[in-house]
Amino acid sequence: MVTERSICLDGKICTAVISDEPGALLAAKAAGRAVVGVEREGADIWGLRGIPYVIPDIADATDELLELVIRRHLGLPWNICRTSRLLIRELTADDAGYIPEEEYGPQEAIFRSRETLELYCRNQYPFYEYGTWALVRRKDQVLVGLAGVSNPRLAGEMEECLDSMGQSVPWLELGYHIFMPYRQRGYCGEAVSAIAGYSREVLGVRLCALIHRENQASRKVAESLGMTCLMETDTLSSEGQLLYGESPV
Numbered sequence: 001m002v003t004e005r006s007i008c009l010d011g012k013i014c015t016a017v018i019s020d021e022p023g024a025l026l027a028a029k030a031a032g033r034a035v036v037g038v039e040r041e042g043a044d045i046w047g048l049r050g051i052p053y054v055i056p057d058i059a060d061a062t063d064e065l066l067e068l069v070i071r072r073h074l075g076l077p078w079n080i081c082r083t084s085r086l087l088i089r090e091l092t093a094d095d096a097g098y099i100p101e102e103e104y105g106p107q108e109a110i111f112r113s114r115e116t117l118e119l120y121c122r123n124q125y126p127f128y129e130y131g132t133w134a135l136v137r138r139k140d141q142v143l144v145g146l147a148g149v150s151n152p153r154l155a156g157e158m159e160e161c162l163d164s165m166g167q168s169v170p171w172l173e174l175g176y177h178i179f180m181p182y183r184q185r186g187y188c189g190e191a192v193s194a195i196a197g198y199s200r201e202v203l204g205v206r207l208c209a210l211i212h213r214e215n216q217a218s219r220k221v222a223e224s225l226g227m228t229c230l231m232e233t234d235t236l237s238s239e240g241q242l243l244y245g246e247s248p249v
Contacts, residue, residue: 001019001020001021001038001058002017002018002019002021002024003017003018003019003058004016004017004018005018005061005066007063007066007067007070009067009070009071009076010076014034014070014074015033015034016033016034016035016036016066016069016070016073017033017034017035017036018035018036018038018058018061019035019036019037019038020037020038020039020040022037022047022048022051025037025048025051026050026051029050029051033073034069034070034072034073034074035051035052035053035069036051036053036054036055036061036065036066036069037051037053037054037055038054038055038056038057038058038061039054039055039056039057052069052072052126053065053068053069053072072125072126075121075122077089077090077091077092077121077134078090078125080133080194080195080198081194081195081197081198082138082194083190083191083193083194084190085137085138085139085187085190086135086136086137086138086144086187086190086191086194087134087135087136087138088133088134088135088136088147088191088194088195088198089133089134089136090121090125090131090133090134091111091117091120091121091131091132091133091134091146092117092121092134093114093117093118093121094114095111095117095134095143096111096112096113096114096117097114098143099111099112099143099146099179100179100180102177102179102180108146108177111132111146120132128151129203130148130149130150130172130199130203131148131149131150132146132147132148132150132175133146133147133148133195134146135147135178135187135191137182137187142182143179144178144179144182144187145176145177145178145179145182145187145188145191146175146176146177147174147175147176147177147188147191147192147195148174148175148195149172149173149174149175149195149199149203149205149207150172150173150175151172151173152171152172152173152208152210153173154173154208154210154243155233157231157233158210158231158233158243161230161231161243162208162230162243162245165230165245167206169204169205169206170204170205170206171205171206171207171208171245172199172203172205172206172207172208173207173208173209173210174192174195174196174199174207174208174209174222174225175209176188176191176192176218176221188217188221189221189224192221192224192225193224193225196225206245206246207225207227207245207246208227208230208243208244208245208246209222209227209243209244209245210241210242210243210244211241211242211244212240212241212242213232213240213241213242219242219244222244223244225246226246226247227244227245227246227247228244228245228247229242229243229244230243230244230245231243
C-alpha cells in the first residue's frame with residue numbers, strides 16, 4: 001500500500017507519502033519527500049528502520065500528525081500551544097539573535113549562538129518531541145522568554161526522592177525564564193500553565209522543578225501549578241535548592 005496525503009501548511013500545499021512498504025518509503029525519502037510508515041501485520045518492524053515516523057494503522061495518519069511530519073521534514077518549528085497572549089513554539093536558529101544575556105546567561109549560552117541553537121533544534125525536537133521552547137508574544141511576534149521541559153539531571157538523592165513517589169508515569173523537569181523587559185506582566189504563569197497541561201495531556205508525564213531557595217518568584221510559579229516542595233538541599237547554605245514536584249493523581 002502506497003498513498004499520498006496533502007495538507008495546507010502556511011498557505012502552501014504539502015504532501016507526504018504513506019506506506020507499509022519499506023522499499024517505497026526509503027525511495028520516497030531518498031527523493032527528498034516526507035514519509036510516514038505504517039506497520040504491516042506479521043511484518044518485521046525493523047524493516048522500517050530509517051523511517052522517522054511509524055504508525056500502527058493508516059487511520060492514525062491525522063492532519064495533525066502529517067503537519068508534524070512535514071514540519072520536521074522541512075525543518076520548520078512545531079507550535080506547541082497558544083494562550084491568550086503567547087504562542088509557545090519550538091525554537092529556530094533565527095531566535096538566537098533575540099535571546100539576551102542576563103543573570104542566568106551561562107545556562108542559556110547554547111541558545112544565543114546560531115550554530116549551537118541550530119544543532120539543538122535538529123537533534124532535540126525530532127528525537128524527544130520536547131525541549132526548551134520560545135515564548136512569543138502574539139500581538140507583535142516579540143520573543144519574551146523561554147520555557148519548556150527536559151530530562152531531569154538531578155543529584156542521586158533527588159532522583160531517589162522522585163522514585164519513591166511511585167507510579168510508572170515518567171518525570172520531566174520544568175524550566176522557565178522571562179526576559180527582564182517583560183517581567184511582572186503574568187507571562188510566566190500563563191506560559192507554564194499551558195506547558196503543564198500539554199505535558200500531562202500530550203506527553204503523559206509529571207513535572208518537577210529544581211529551584212534556588214531564595215528564588216521566591218520561581219517558587220510561587222511552581223506552587224501555582226500545584227507542585228509541592230519534596231526535599232531541600234544545603235539547608236544551612238544560601239545556595240540550597242528545593243526540589244518541587246507534582247503530586248500523584
